[in-house]
Amino acid sequence: MSYQPIIPFSGYAGWSFLNRTMEKQQAAFNASSEIQRNEDYFREKIGSIETAEDLVNDRRLLSVALGAFGLDEDINNKFFIRKVLEEGSLDSESLANKLSDKRYLKLTQAFGFGDYGIPRTVLSDFPDEIVQKYERRQFEVAVGETDNSLRIALSVQRDLPELAAKDSSEKTKWYTIIGSPAMSEMMQTALGLPKSIGALDVDAQVRIYAEKADRLYGSTDPAQFAEPDTLKQLTRDYFLRSQLTTGTTITAGNAALSLLQGAQQNRLSLLL
Structure with a gap:
């Protein structure tokens, strides 16, 4: 095994x-x-x-x-x-x-x-x-067997910065994001978009994604996700919003607690 x-x-x-x-x-x-x-x-x-x-x-x-x-x-x-x-x-x-x-x-x-x-x-x-x-992909699969949201995040950390750094148009990058199961899942969730957006014409989807990204992260261009801090913010938003979509109750207090638990674990070491 x-x-x-x-x-x-x-x-x-x-x-x-x-x-x-x-x-x-x-x-x-x-x-x-x-x-x-x-x-x-x-x-x-x-x-x-x-x-x-x-x-x-x-x-x-x-x-x-x-x-x-x-x-x-x-x-x-x-x-x-x-x-x-x-x-x-x-x-x-x-x-x-x-x-x-x-x-x-x-x-x-x-x-x-x-x-x-x-x-x-x-x-x-x-x-x-x-x-x-x-090796990397199969590790992601193994992680996903426990928590699929973590698998999605691992995949996006690999693919989104690479895409963001490419010398291609904003629209082309959004097309690629929409066509990627992992990137589209993370982006939809982090931006607070409904699953039903996938039923729209792809150009309409691009406009919605770009407008929402501009409001939340300051630019319509996916190139911004080549920046580690912006990618980190996107990832954090994805996890916090995904708890809402999976039915976990989040208040300002327990959202803060979730982040606090993450900070506390910095003092732990894993024994393998």
Whole structure:
């Protein structure tokens, strides 16, 4: 079995605890027998994989490949994944480029089956590249088994600053946020937007997201979330508002208590 992350609190207090103990917990998770077996198999076999068909026909390899990009639930969608991989990323009309969820684009870019005559699987550093992504993503999955809001926050800490720093338009960045399950969930909750916003035209959604972000954080541009302090404020708002949406009663007093508990845990050390 894999190491199960220790999450003694929910909400922002749990997030603070997880951040303080992240390095030790991630190391223990990486060293677990299940993760090590999967990684050893991937390192041994991936260099011999030359086509998307080869990859999807090896379930163990495919599980690591998909797991590295948070696409674990697609393990049985072999035809779909093969099509994504074979069409690649260079053609603007390829399936990966048309999908709003850009995890598929990152997957096909990483493997290169549809983009190059020789796939990236033969590169000497390719196994390390994918294994590092796999370890981080699978740790997030394990955290999510205890508290899915923490998994979402971990995912956003990785993806949102990267997106925010890109040299692309505000609208393009909002499109990407809306198309990302984790980023859209955090942003909707932190901004206090209803789930029903997803039924609106995407350009209408962008206007609403941008206006609300401007009121709360001072700018319509997602580039602001490249700043650690703004990202921290967004994350805190997400946890405090998520307690409301999950039915937890929050008053000014117990919201403050939640933050106080997080501060108190700074004096604790985790024994692993």
